[in-house]
Amino acid sequence: MADPVTKSPPAHTAEANNEVVLSVEDLKVYYDTPSGPLKAVDGVSFTLTRGERLAIVGESGSGKSTLATALMRMTRSPGRVAGGRVILDGKDLLPLTAEQIRRVRLSEIALVPQGAMNSLNPVMRVEDQIIDGMVDHSETGRAAKPELRPRVHELLRRVGLSTSVSRMFPHELSGGMKQRVAMAIATSLSPKVILADEPTSALDVVVQRQIMQTLGQLQEGLDASTVLVGHDMGLVAQFADTIGVMYAGRLVEIAPARQIFQNPLHPYTRLLIKSLPSLAGKGEFIAIPGLPPTLLDLPQGCSFNPRCPDVFDKCSAVTPQLLEVMQGRSAACHLFEQKGEDN
Amino acid sequence: MSSGYVARRIAVFFLIVWLAASLNFLLPHTANVNPVRQRLARLQAFGVASGVTATRASGEEKSLFEETVKTWERKFGLDQPLWKQYVRYMGDIARFDLGFSIVNFPASVLRMILQALPWTVMVIGLATIFSFILGSMLGALMVWRRDSTMLKVIGPPILALSAIPYYLLGIGLIFILAFTWQFFPLSGGYDYGTIPDVSWNFIRQAGHHAILPALSIVLAQIGFWGLHMRGMMVTVQEEDYMQLAEAKGLKGTRLFLRYAVRNAILPQATNLALTLGLIITQGVLVEVVFSYPGIGTLLFSAIRNLDFFVINGIVFIIVLSVGLATLIIDLLNPILDPRIRYQQA
Numbered sequence: 092m093a094d095p096v097t098k099s100p101p102a103h104t105a106e107a108n109n110e111v112v113l114s115v116e117d118l119k120v121y122y123d124t125p126s127g128p129l130k131a132v133d134g135v136s137f138t139l140t141r142g143e144r145l146a147i148v149g150e151s152g153s154g155k156s157t158l159a160t161a162l163m164r165m166t167r168s169p170g171r172v173a174g175g176r177v178i179l180d181g182k183d184l185l186p187l188t189a190e191q192i193r194r195v196r197l198s199e200i201a202l203v204p205q206g207a208m209n210s211l212n213p214v215m216r217v218e219d220q221i222i223d224g225m226v227d228h229s230e231t232g233r234a235a236k237p238e239l240r241p242r243v244h245e246l247l248r249r250v251g252l253s254t255s256v257s258r259m260f261p262h263e264l265s266g267g268m269k270q271r272v273a274m275a276i277a278t279s280l281s282p283k284v285i286l287a288d289e290p291t292s293a294l295d296v297v298v299q300r301q302i303m304q305t306l307g308q309l310q311e312g313l314d315a316s317t318v319l320v321g322h323d324m325g326l327v328a329q330f331a332d333t334i335g336v337m338y339a340g341r342l343v344e345i346a347p348a349r350q351i352f353q354n355p356l357h358p359y360t361r362l363l364i365k366s367l368p369s370l371a372g373k374g375e376f377i378a379i380p381g382l383p384p385t386l387l388d389l390p391q392g393c394s395f396n397p398r399c400p401d402v403f404d405k406c407s408a409v410t411p412q413l414l415e416v417m418q419g420r421s422a423a424c425h426l427f428e429q430k431g432e433d434n
Numbered sequence: 435m436s437s438g439y440v441a442r443r444i445a446v447f448f449l450i451v452w453l454a455a456s457l458n459f460l461l462p463h464t465a466n467v468n469p470v471r472q473r474l475a476r477l478q479a480f481g482v483a484s485g486v487t488a489t490r491a492s493g494e495e496k497s498l499f500e501e502t503v504k505t506w507e508r509k510f511g512l513d514q515p516l517w518k519q520y521v522r523y524m525g526d527i528a529r530f531d532l533g534f535s536i537v538n539f540p541a542s543v544l545r546m547i548l549q550a551l552p553w554t555v556m557v558i559g560l561a562t563i564f565s566f567i568l569g570s571m572l573g574a575l576m577v578w579r580r581d582s583t584m585l586k587v588i589g590p591p592i593l594a595l596s597a598i599p600y601y602l603l604g605i606g607l608i609f610i611l612a613f614t615w616q617f618f619p620l621s622g623g624y625d626y627g628t629i630p631d632v633s634w635n636f637i638r639q640a641g642h643h644a645i646l647p648a649l650s651i652v653l654a655q656i657g658f659w660g661l662h663m664r665g666m667m668v669t670v671q672e673e674d675y676m677q678l679a680e681a682k683g684l685k686g687t688r689l690f691l692r693y694a695v696r697n698a699i700l701p702q703a704t705n706l707a708l709t710l711g712l713i714i715t716q717g718v719l720v721e722v723v724f725s726y727p728g729i730g731t732l733l734f735s736a737i738r739n740l741d742f743f744v745i746n747g748i749v750f751i752i753v754l755s756v757g758l759a760t761l762i763i764d765l766l767n768p769i770l771d772p773r774i775r776y777q778q779a
């Protein structure tokens with residue numbers, strides 16, 4: 092059965108696939124709290140190639156939104172980027188001036204916000220909220236509204252909305268329609284990277300799938316890369332090429348989506364996938380034992396060791412690094428380190 | 435905004451005015467005070483009412499007094515039955531005929547009010563609008579430019595000024611700027627002995643006199659508007675749409691004005707209209723402190739002299755202006771905030 096959400100297989104040539112668009116290197120984002128720095132993102136690295144769909148999954152509080160915000164360089168106090176690099180199209184975003192990063196936002200990396208209700212300015216018409224981003228990125232700085240109106244209509248049609256929506260105010264739209272408007276805004280300048288932080292939360296299941304489908308079509312149409320943040324492994328799985336699993340501020344596994352489902356390596360990933368509800372195991376809910384750790388007081392060694400079914404001595408002593416343990420697959424777990432390294 | 439909505443609001447406005455006028459009529463009657471009698475009794479106490487000398491027999495004096503009261507009551511129509519008085523009163527109100535001043539008879543109350551009103555509107559009203567703009571911008575910028583050293587230094591003291599009542603500020607300003615340094619006149623709306631006209635010279639004079647009263651209001655209110663705006667801005671900054679707006683790479687001024695301030699100002703607009711509706715009462719103390727020829731001073735002296743019809747007329751004007759302010763809020767809010775338009779559709 093062809094799944095509309097799933098990406099149509101090899102859409103790109105292998106050559107194009109290797110072009111790195113976004114590269115995150117050892118990114119660290121800390122929140123300064125009264126009881127010391129809270130390491131919400133602690134040394135995250137990954138690369139995103141052109142047209143690739145990467146999903147970042149993890150429990151609530153694992154630092155996904157903090158990571159996404161840092162990629163837009165929108166970390167707010169008390170948060171701060173404590174180290175690392177975010178290289179978009181060969182250019183490190185972190186040292187840019189405010190005006191430089193402003194120009195990068197939307198035109199090169201665009202945000203599709205959480206599917207909650209308040210992402211649009213309640214007192215502005217939809218068209219004005221699409222147009223102002225384009226105007227503020229135009230070279231002349233002054234693009235006339237009537238001139239841009241056909242473009243607005245085209246953008247709305249592309250996300251599956253009627254052009255009459257352009258004259259409406261946000262409160263006249265449903266949650267799904269608002270999210271489509273947000274996608275129209277995000278794609279208005281054909282960015283290289285689309286960043287979506289839980290774009291379907293607070294929407295019902297049917298609308299969730301439609302939104303993901305539209306997001307997929309947009310991404311393919313623009314040949315943009317996507318970073319999708321979510322905690323619903325099931326929804327994410329149908330969309331993404333690659334899945335990165337976050338735990339307590341670190342990436343613990345990153346691998347092609349299909350492989351991660353067939354053969355999860357990290358014990359945490361394994362439990363995450365097992366905890367997905369399935370029709371076969373009707374009525375059963377498998378939860379991951381224990382609670383997510385508080386990031387201020389992480390366990391020694393591997394953060395996951397108190398909840399890990401496969402824990403052994405080394406886990407509470409040494410923090411495992413994210414290493415390539417198989418072709419194209421990385422995991423941060425002592426179980427998969429080369430036997431030779433132990434000596 | 436539907437025409438039905440506008441019509442409804444206007445109907446409510448007239449209902450309020452009618453109710454207020456009725457209360458204005460009825461309350462003094464229930465209080466069982468005869469303004470004419472009181473006024474005359476007071477004058478008599480000073481020995482000016484009927485030119486009576488202390489040697490006259492008290493009985494004769496009394497009847498003369500009663501006669502005078504009767505005459506005046508007839509003059510003001512107070513001898514009529516209540517319902518007739520009410521009908522007449524309503525008819526007068528509809529024609530903006532507010533009667534005559536007892537003290538300055540035969541000056542018409544409306545004339546007196548119309549003479550005083552421009553002073554109040556120009557000075558207290560403009561000062562209110564000015565402090566609204568300054569205060570709101572200050573409050574908004576204090577949140578928007580958190581790191582600005584200048585705002586950190588001057589912001590909090592200005593906000594703290596709102597804790598001082600404006601009449602006290604006024605007295606302080608008079609003492610320093612008018613009495614000690616004599617930069618500005620001590621009191622009044624224009625130089626003593628000048629006859630108000632529309633000459634350039636008179637306007638300059640009036641402006642010079644208006645600075646201190648206006649300044650005391652601006653200084654006292656800036657903090658009020660600033661504190662409110664700062665609170666709203668903090669809330670608005672946390673909104674999701676601010677995050678998306680920033681992610682859109684909008685220019686700083688657009689982000690500030692069209693997204694942050696535009697939303698934070700919404701409750702402020704209602705406050706401003708209400709404050710403007712109340713400028714007459716707000717102005718009383720300032721005008722009295724500065725002996726300013728506005729409507730507050732008029733009200734103050736009318737109360738002191740028991741000038742019943744003037745008090746009544748001013749109270750009616752106050753109700754009218756509050757009613758108008760409310761009407762304006764009701765008509766303006768749906769334009770400022772489309773969500774209100776929607777709820778009332």
Ligand SMILES: Nc1ncnc2c1ncn2[C@@H]1O[C@H](COP(=O)(O)OP(=O)(O)OP(=O)(O)O)[C@@H](O)[C@H]1O
Pocket residue numbers: 122124129131149150151152153154155156157158168169170322386
């Ligand atoms: N402003 C803040 N001040 C202090 N700590 C914060 C702040 N914002 C987030 N954190 C902490 O940072 C950690 C990561 O938060 P983040 O919002 O990135 O998680 P998340 O993975 O997006 O969670 P969710 O799935 O619930 O959205 C959490 O432990 C949170 O408590």
Ligand SMILES: [Mg+2]
Pocket residue numbers: 155156157
């Ligand atoms: Mg989040």
